[in-house]
Each structure stands twice: as C-alpha cells, then as structure tokens.
Amino acid sequence: MKACEKPSKYMSMILDGMDQHVTQLPKPLTNSKSMASMWKLPTHITGAIVHGRGQHVFVDINEVPHDSNMTMNVLLQVLLKYPSLPPVLYLQLDNCVRENKNRFMFAMCCMLVELQIFRKIKMSFLPVGHTHEDIDQFFSRIAQYLRKRNVQTIVKLLRLIKEAYKKLKTTTERLKNMFNIRDWLMPSIAPMRHHTQHHVFRFTLNEQGKAVMHTRQWANMTKEWTECDKTDNINYIIQSHPEGIPDLVPLCFIKPDLATFEVDIKKMEKFPWMKSDHLKEWGDFLQEIKHQKENPVAGVFPIHELVYGTNQSHDVSQDPSHVSDNQSEFEALQMSQPDPVQIGPKRVRREKMQLLPGNFVAVYTTKYKHHWPQIGEIVSVNESDITLNWYNATYTGYCSPAFLQNNGKKEKWVEDVNVEDTISDPFKLTKASKLPVRIVEVLKVQQERLNIDLQRSISV
Structure with a gap:
C-alpha cells in the first residue's frame, strides 16, 4: 500500500x-x-x-x-x-x-x-x-x-x-x-x-x-x-x-x-x-x-x-x-x-402542457375565496372560459372529484371559469392521485400572494 x-x-x-x-x-x-x-x-x-x-x-x-x-x-x-x-x-x-x-x-x-x-x-x-x-x-x-x-x-x-x-x-x-x-x-x-x-x-x-x-x-x-x-x-x-x-x-x-x-x-x-x-x-x-x-x-x-x-x-x-x-x-x-x-439545480425537461380536456389546472375565483386550493379537471375549453370538474384537493392528500346534490341525486360539480382566473400551468395528477410537487410549490406562492388564510380554507 x-x-x-x-x-x-x-x-x-x-x-x-x-x-x-x-x-x-x-x-x-x-x-x-x-x-x-x-x-x-x-x-x-x-x-x-x-x-x-x-x-x-x-x-x-x-x-x-x-x-x-x-x-x-x-x-x-x-x-x-x-x-x-x-x-x-x-x-x-x-x-x-x-x-x-x-x-x-x-x-x-x-x-x-x-x-x-x-x-x-x-x-x-x-x-x-x-x-x-x-x-x-x-x-x-x-x-x-x-x-x-x-x-x-x-x-x-x-x-x-x-x-x-x-x-x-x-x-x-x-x-x-x-x-x-x-x-x-x-x-x-x-x-x-x-x-x-x-x-x-x-x-x-x-x-x-x-x-x-x-x-x-x-x-x-x-x-x-x-x-x-x-x-x-x-x-x-x-x-x-x-x-x-x-x-x-x-x-x-x-x-x-x-x-x-x-x-x-x-x-x-x-x-x-x-x-x-x-x-x-x-x-x-x-x-x-x-x-x-x-x-x-x-x-x-x-x-x-x-x-x-x-x-x-x-x-x-x-x-x-x-x-x-x-x-x-x-x-x-x-x-x-x-x-x-x-x-446545480435540477434540470427540468418537460413539455408545457396545454389547456386540453383531461388535464388539470389550479384557479382562483373570489366566489370561492374561502376554498383552497381550487383544483379542477378540464372538461372543455372555449375562447374565454374553461369548463371544470371541481376536485377536492389538499397539498399532501389525495385528490377526488367533488359532487353536488341535485334533487336528491349525486352529480359531478361542473362549472365554467374564466381563463384569466387560472393560476398554474395545466398538469396531470401523480399516479397516487396527488398534486405534483411543483404545483404545490406554485400554490403556496400564490397563497401568500393572494393573502389566503389556510387555516380557514377548505377543499372544494
């Protein structure tokens, strides 16, 4: 030696x-x-x-x-x-x-x-x-x-x-x-x-x-x-x-x-x-x-x-x-x-997703200002609006479709939202039906920017 x-x-x-x-x-x-x-x-x-x-x-x-x-x-x-x-x-x-x-x-x-x-x-x-x-x-x-x-x-x-x-x-x-x-x-x-x-x-x-x-x-x-x-x-x-x-x-x-x-x-x-x-x-x-x-x-x-x-x-x-x-x-x-x-920082190699049906997007509407995060699956898209199927979501938990009661029947909660209300790029849920880490980071920044009190916020 x-x-x-x-x-x-x-x-x-x-x-x-x-x-x-x-x-x-x-x-x-x-x-x-x-x-x-x-x-x-x-x-x-x-x-x-x-x-x-x-x-x-x-x-x-x-x-x-x-x-x-x-x-x-x-x-x-x-x-x-x-x-x-x-x-x-x-x-x-x-x-x-x-x-x-x-x-x-x-x-x-x-x-x-x-x-x-x-x-x-x-x-x-x-x-x-x-x-x-x-x-x-x-x-x-x-x-x-x-x-x-x-x-x-x-x-x-x-x-x-x-x-x-x-x-x-x-x-x-x-x-x-x-x-x-x-x-x-x-x-x-x-x-x-x-x-x-x-x-x-x-x-x-x-x-x-x-x-x-x-x-x-x-x-x-x-x-x-x-x-x-x-x-x-x-x-x-x-x-x-x-x-x-x-x-x-x-x-x-x-x-x-x-x-x-x-x-x-x-x-x-x-x-x-x-x-x-x-x-x-x-x-x-x-x-x-x-x-x-x-x-x-x-x-x-x-x-x-x-x-x-x-x-x-x-x-x-x-x-x-x-x-x-x-x-x-x-x-x-x-x-x-x-x-x-x-x-150095991790290289991110991914194509930017489009506002297409089947993708997800985060939005913020004052109508639901006490609900956070506001996550929906895109159903359809037109010039100024997107139709979303609202999802129950948290930063760390599972995401699941939200439902409404209509005449005693359970229906998916679908609603039109202005395109300008989107606050994230389109994304897919993970295999475990959770929010991607990058979207959680975006939401936390937006939460601070919008001054949203998470303690009194609930999932949609």
Whole structure:
C-alpha cells in the first residue's frame, strides 16, 4: 500500500461505526434477571484506521445524531493528531448517503483542498455486500475482548478498547462536542444529483484555485475520470467559504434516558462487580453531562487548527491523475454507464402542457375565496372560459372529484371559469392521485400572494 510505503506523500484512512449492542453500559460478564430489567446507557463507537500510522476510537452516548456531521468531525479530529500531513489523502467510507456519500462530505473535501491542507483527496465507497475491511476486524477484536470482561464505566470501556487492539498509536476518547458543520456549509453548497451512482470521487485544484470533483463508477474499472455536469453556470460544489465558525450540534438526551439511568445505576451497588469507585465515576460522569448541556464549550474549530497549525506546501501544479489501478473484481457490477454527477439545480425537461380536456389546472375565483386550493379537471375549453370538474384537493392528500346534490341525486360539480382566473400551468395528477410537487410549490406562492388564510380554507 502506497500510504505505508511512502507516508510522506500519501495518507490512507478508513472510517466506520461499530455495532452498538456490544457496548451498552454497564456490561457485566454474565447477565442476571435483575440486571436485564435495568436501563443501560447506549454507547456508539466510531473508529478510524490511518494505515501505517495509528488507530483512533471516538465514543458517544447517542446525544448527537449519527449523520454527516459526525463523520466530518471525526475526520477533522483524526487529522489533528498528525502534525505533518502528506499532500494526498485516500479516504474510504461506508456506502451510506446519510452519513458519508452526500454533498456535505464532498464540500468538506473541497475545502480541505482549497485551503491546501491536501493537494488531492480520493474518496472511495465499497459496494453493498463487499464491505468487510480491516476496520471490521478491528471492531471484531474489540467486541470479543469486551464479551469476556466486566465493563462497568465509560472510563473502563475506553481503557479496554486500547487493550483489545495491542498496536501502538491506538487512541480512545469520548466525543464530547460536535460542530454543526453541515448547516454551516449548507448556504455555500450547490445542489447535486446522480452522485449515488458513483463509488470513487477525486478532489483537486484547478488553475483558478477552486476545488473540482471527478468521478468513477468503480475504482479499478477504468483510468478515465468523468467530469461533473454543470447547470445554470454553477461550476463548483462549494461556491464560497462560510464565514466564522459553526455552532455546536445541540445535545439531545431523549435516546440516552439519563434520568432513568441515574436511578437504575444506584440500584447496581448490590452487584459484586459494581464497586463504590465505579458508582462515583458514574456520578461524576452524569454531573459532567449536565454541565456540558447547560454550558457548552466549543473550543477551537479543527479546520482553523489545520490551516494555521500545519506548514504544508503542496505543488498543486502536479498532475493528480496518476493512480495505479488493478483489474477490477467488481467488473460484473457495472451494468451501464452512470449519469455524470450534476452540480446545480435540477434540470427540468418537460413539455408545457396545454389547456386540453383531461388535464388539470389550479384557479382562483373570489366566489370561492374561502376554498383552497381550487383544483379542477378540464372538461372543455372555449375562447374565454374553461369548463371544470371541481376536485377536492389538499397539498399532501389525495385528490377526488367533488359532487353536488341535485334533487336528491349525486352529480359531478361542473362549472365554467374564466381563463384569466387560472393560476398554474395545466398538469396531470401523480399516479397516487396527488398534486405534483411543483404545483404545490406554485400554490403556496400564490397563497401568500393572494393573502389566503389556510387555516380557514377548505377543499372544494
């Protein structure tokens, strides 16, 4: 592996999360009936292996969401542990859109390149069903080691994890605060589509000093990189660097029910494996959590530390395209060439529909000013009027024909409306007989323009 052979040029890192059922605390060696009924504190382990350099474990108690914010925070914390970073980073992640394969992670990589923390970043995702990597072995050794021991506290959990993996440079720590990098980046990021079809992404600088992304469907299928497709003259994933620093992710203690845990932990003093020192540690831990929630302390933003704390001088003019590739073992998985990743708003390719019978249209007539939305199916059209079959409709519910009672008989509610009263283009209902999303958006804009009170509006 290049990262092990040439650590001054390459860094290789893999990030993943561990199965949580093994690390509920306290965890006795043998579970009794009385212990089984007590509430245990769920803990979550995020691991990172920096090949040839070290192993790093971060533990949380589910007080923060496990999303892209966690991945980005852990990535930055791991990078801070190495004062001298090489110019190229190889990053391997689980193929999960919520946590990893999303525009926030891509924007973070763009920032690391534009700030010249790295000259090139290559991010790879393994296909579903082929994700057994060295980090899974790392987690397996931890799980096996913990099963054979009493784990009374978080402090002991962190110590046992280091003992389980007897390699140098293994660190363990509790992930206390997370920066809300996702919301901080969001206003500066362009929309993106088709990125889930690709599994390898490369981030480099162009001549203008902006980070650009190229993709491959699989790592070793071809040496050619696919350029992103751009829309509305939006050429880059991150348009500008956000100002200031992100806020902290708010702590949420609904999943970790600390009130119940505080009561149950006191009952565990009757067990011989739970010593007074362990109970004191839990008491200190719960006090620390309460203080952390009431008085959050952000600290220094890791990107600032990486920018001002490293002395990187990467030659950005070097050709970053030379990556050694072997014959892909996943060649059978490439059934068709994926669409290029699209940066910018979604292209809308649809023909404008006409005012023809069978199509639907939204209108607004003062006669029914307390009825919203006013939706009808076109029955016929003449020069100035259209005949509509009124429909019951809501923004999110099903649409159904409206009826009138005429001499005790139920008849479709059909009425002529002036063409000038239409407030939307003609459209078709969805397969589920609902309003299309674009029509709902139009109606909401029109509702605000017409100052319609939705609370007292009803369907026609």
